[in-house]
Amino acid sequence: MTQRFFGTLAAVTALVITTGQIPAAGQSRGGNGEGATPSFEPPRTPWGDPDLQGHWLPGGGGMMETPAGEPWKGPAFRPTDAAFSNFFPPEPGSAAPARPRTPPRPMVVDPPDGRIPMQPWAMEKRTEIMAKQDRVEHLDPRVRCLQSGLPRANLPVGYNTYQFLQIPGYVVLLYEWNHMYRYIPLDGRPHVSPNIRLPMGDSRGRWEGNTLVVDVTNFTDRTWAVGHGAPPEGAPASAISTGHGVFHTEALHVVERFTLIDANTVRYEATIEDPKVFTQPWKIQFNAFTRAPADHQLFEYACHEGNGRNVKLMTGFDIDK
Amino acid sequence: MGFVVRRWRRRRSRSGRPLPTGWCGLAAVVVVGAGLVAPSTLAQPPSGGRYTGPRTVDGKPNLNGIWQVMNAAHWDLEPHSAEEGVPPGLGVVEGDAIPYQAWAAARKKENYANRAALDPINKCFLPGVPRIMYVPFPFQIAQTPKYVVLTHEYQHATRIVYTDGSPHAPPNDFWMGDSRGRWEGDTLVVDVTHFNDRTWFDMAGNFHSDALHVVERFTPLEAGHVMQYEATIEDPKVFTRPWKISMPIYRRAERNLQLLDYDCVDFFWLRMRPKR
Amino acid sequence: MRTRILVSTIGAALLLGSGSLLAHHAFSAEFDANRPVNLRGTVTKTEWINPHSWIHVDVKDASGKVSSWAIECGAPNSLLRRGLNKMSIPAGTQLVIEGYQAKDGSTTANARDITLPDGQKFFVGSSGTGAPYEKDKDNK
Numbered sequence: 001m002t003q004r005f006f007g008t009l010a011a012v013t014a015l016v017i018t019t020g021q022i023p024a025a026g027q028s029r030g031g032n033g034e035g036a037t038p039s040f041e042p043p044r045t046p047w048g049d050p051d052l053q054g055h056w057l058p059g060g061g062g063m064m065e066t067p068a069g070e071p072w073k074g075p076a077f078r079p080t081d082a083a084f085s086n087f088f089p090p091e092p093g094s095a096a097p098a099r100p101r102t103p104p105r106p107m108v109v110d111p112p113d114g115r116i117p118m119q120p121w122a123m124e125k126r127t128e129i130m131a132k133q134d135r136v137e138h139l140d141p142r143v144r145c146l147q148s149g150l151p152r153a154n155l156p157v158g159y160n161t162y163q164f165l166q167i168p169g170y171v172v173l174l175y176e177w178n179h180m181y182r183y184i185p186l187d188g189r190p191h192v193s194p195n196i197r198l199p200m201g202d203s204r205g206r207w208e209g210n211t212l213v214v215d216v217t218n219f220t221d222r223t224w225a226v227g228h229g230a231p232p233e234g235a236p237a238s239a240i241s242t243g244h245g246v247f248h249t250e251a252l253h254v255v256e257r258f259t260l261i262d263a264n265t266v267r268y269e270a271t272i273e274d275p276k277v278f279t280q281p282w283k284i285q286f287n288a289f290t291r292a293p294a295d296h297q298l299f300e301y302a303c304h305e306g307n308g309r310n311v312k313l314m315t316g317f318d319i320d321k
Numbered sequence: 322m323g324f325v326v327r328r329w330r331r332r333r334s335r336s337g338r339p340l341p342t343g344w345c346g347l348a349a350v351v352v353v354g355a356g357l358v359a360p361s362t363l364a365q366p367p368s369g370g371r372y373t374g375p376r377t378v379d380g381k382p383n384l385n386g387i388w389q390v391m392n393a394a395h396w397d398l399e400p401h402s403a404e405e406g407v408p409p410g411l412g413v414v415e416g417d418a419i420p421y422q423a424w425a426a427a428r429k430k431e432n433y434a435n436r437a438a439l440d441p442i443n444k445c446f447l448p449g450v451p452r453i454m455y456v457p458f459p460f461q462i463a464q465t466p467k468y469v470v471l472t473h474e475y476q477h478a479t480r481i482v483y484t485d486g487s488p489h490a491p492p493n494d495f496w497m498g499d500s501r502g503r504w505e506g507d508t509l510v511v512d513v514t515h516f517n518d519r520t521w522f523d524m525a526g527n528f529h530s531d532a533l534h535v536v537e538r539f540t541p542l543e544a545g546h547v548m549q550y551e552a553t554i555e556d557p558k559v560f561t562r563p564w565k566i567s568m569p570i571y572r573r574a575e576r577n578l579q580l581l582d583y584d585c586v587d588f589f590w591l592r593m594r595p596k597r
Numbered sequence: 598m599r600t601r602i603l604v605s606t607i608g609a610a611l612l613l614g615s616g617s618l619l620a621h622h623a624f625s626a627e628f629d630a631n632r633p634v635n636l637r638g639t640v641t642k643t644e645w646i647n648p649h650s651w652i653h654v655d656v657k658d659a660s661g662k663v664s665s666w667a668i669e670c671g672a673p674n675s676l677l678r679r680g681l682n683k684m685s686i687p688a689g690t691q692l693v694i695e696g697y698q699a700k701d702g703s704t705t706a707n708a709r710d711i712t713l714p715d716g717q718k719f720f721v722g723s724s725g726t727g728a729p730y731e732k733d734k735d736n737k
Contacts, residue, residue: 166465181470181472192579301647302496302497306647310648310649319589492682494646515683
């Protein structure tokens with residue numbers, strides 16, 4: 001089962017990442033090399049909504065941002081065959097799985113220079129956060145097993161998979177890592193009171209054609225808006241292009257768009273605004289969800305329960321005392 | 322969750338008058354009884370009848386919605402008097418007493434004596450099953466033909482009950498177990514296994530080993546405002562025989578209700594915040 | 598301790614996402630790629646916890662002295678998906694462990710592969726820590 005799963009996964013992923021569209025004039029550059037959202041007629045739920053249900057694996061995501069300065073200009077990193085086959089061994093007797101193609105563009109598609117538009121004070125603070133990851137008060141909230149926040153929860157990591165469900169009136173997103181969930185009501189009800197702050201925000205959804213648009217507000221300020229993305233080859237952990245350490249305030253407002261672009265791929269866009277931190281709203285786009293093999297299940301990922309050793313190793317802070 | 326109870330006791334209404342102490346201060350819950358008979362001296366099931374409420378596309382009782390238990394089980398499954406911060410309870414254990422083996426009964430006493438320090442819920446660890454079902458927080462059910470998913474406001478705990486006929490996952494040390502369900506008529510029967518030994522059943526120190534096996538039965542009654550919940554608990558390392566708890570679970574009646582977030586781990590870190 | 602991304606973690610990270618690079622301590626913060634180990638030991642305990650599972654083994658050296666090793670592996674869910682579960686390696690199982698020892702010389706190692714008594718070999722490496730098995734052979 002395991003070998004077949006990995007072989008299928010690799011094949012599906014390679015197929016997905018190599019599918020591309022010619023960018024339409026006037027469109028912002030798409031992440032992963034795609035431009036205009038392909039038109040695809042999705043299957044429908046019994047009550048007529050596009051059907052996004054199923055199990056999903058993290059989609060390919062390359063750099064978060066355009067790398068800053070030398071020596072990281074130029075083509076993005078090259079994935080390595082050896083490493084890939086370690087994590088996705090080929091089926092016995094078959095050829096090694098095709099290596100997925102590197103997405104040539106950063107996830108940040110707006111502003112056009114591909115850089116997260118932080119205000120100068122926020123950039124300084126971010127640099128400080130990145131430099132002090134060995135201090136528990138600055139430590140990545142995810143490492144402390146807080147919920148990911150948004151859009152970070154939808155950014156790819158190797159230990160997270162997803163399940164989407166739909167029932168009348170709701171889309172329900174399940175995240176394997178740290179057993180997170182999001183109910184997205186579709187009935188047009190207003191957001192909750194501004195007195196209520198939620199780590200994953202308060203989501204309100206609607207369908208625009210075949211795209212699920214989700215408006216998210218009421219965030220706490222204790223997550224990072226994004227915190228993933230592969231730095232280019234040679235870039236140190238503190239390089240801005242990791243997308244790490246992008247904190248926010250309670251003014252954070254995220255608008256997400258989920259679109260099934262083919263039977264096995266959900267494209268994800270998020271527009272992120274926080275006038276206290278960023279100079280303008282900015283947008284990421286990439287194919288975030290790849291359909292998992294038919295026998296895929298989410299397993300329990302208990303995060304905080306065993307995390308003491310990890311936190312101690314990273315910061316010396318003993319949560320078990 | 323001792324510290325949670327303490328917080329409630331300090332809460333005040335907006336006018337500044339103290340709210341009722343203990344768990345009653347939480348009561349935003351509206352019990353919508355469809356003319357239920359009140360429980361008698363022991364935890365008798367409500368004398369509700371055959372399910373007549375809405376059904377899903379595959380003909381099953383529609384359990385979608387937000388539910389919550391309202392009793393004192395989380396503080397102590399067995400019959401008990403009130404203590405400071407602990408509401409009294411008639412008990413939810415059939416036969417009243419949990420049938421511990423002799424060594425385990427002694428361990429339970431130790432647990433009880435040291436419960437503030439030892440209760441894993443006070444470290445914000447997942448409560449396990451069946452405890453998550455009767456923590457005093459609501460949960461929401463999303464039901465499809467292949468999955469009945471329970472998402473809990475408490476610590477965003479999630480239980481995926483597979484009703485697709487799939488077998489249990491490979492053995493593991495799950496906090497919340499691995500749940501596989503099937504419908505027997507209008508009752509959802511859930512088999513839960515692969516537990517670790519790190520959770521308690523309540524705040525009174527009732528515990529289990531990693532041999533724990535739980536079989537739950539969810540039976541919605543009449544118009545669907547209440548479902549009867551039973552859990553048969555077996556653990557041959559700890560108990561002399563299987564034993565059963567039962568209690569009603571009430572459908573929350575408010576319109577536009579949604580789960581919020583009791584992110585215990587977030588509070589844990591706020592408490593731990595190092596002094597500058 | 599500073600965490601640092603090693604260059605070639607990016608490769609494997611493409612599909613897995615390299616965010617995990619900073620999700621836990623970097624390999625190089627605790628382990629030494631130049632101290633490979635090949636251990637034969639008897640399992641005493643396993644911990645199926647996140648972000649790393651741990652296998653504890655007793656290893657007997659040539660003189661008969663037994664030392665207790667803590668072996669760091671990947672997250673339980675990734676091991677489950679590779680076919681390992683709690684019953685695969687109960688206490689008493691003889692294992693061969695290939696990995697890298699801790700920098701401080703303690704009896705701790707980050708495992709790449711384990712081999713069970715029946716000869717089945719499992720890759721148990723952690724994803725996104727910059728370990729040597731995440732690097733290309735050509736990429737130092």
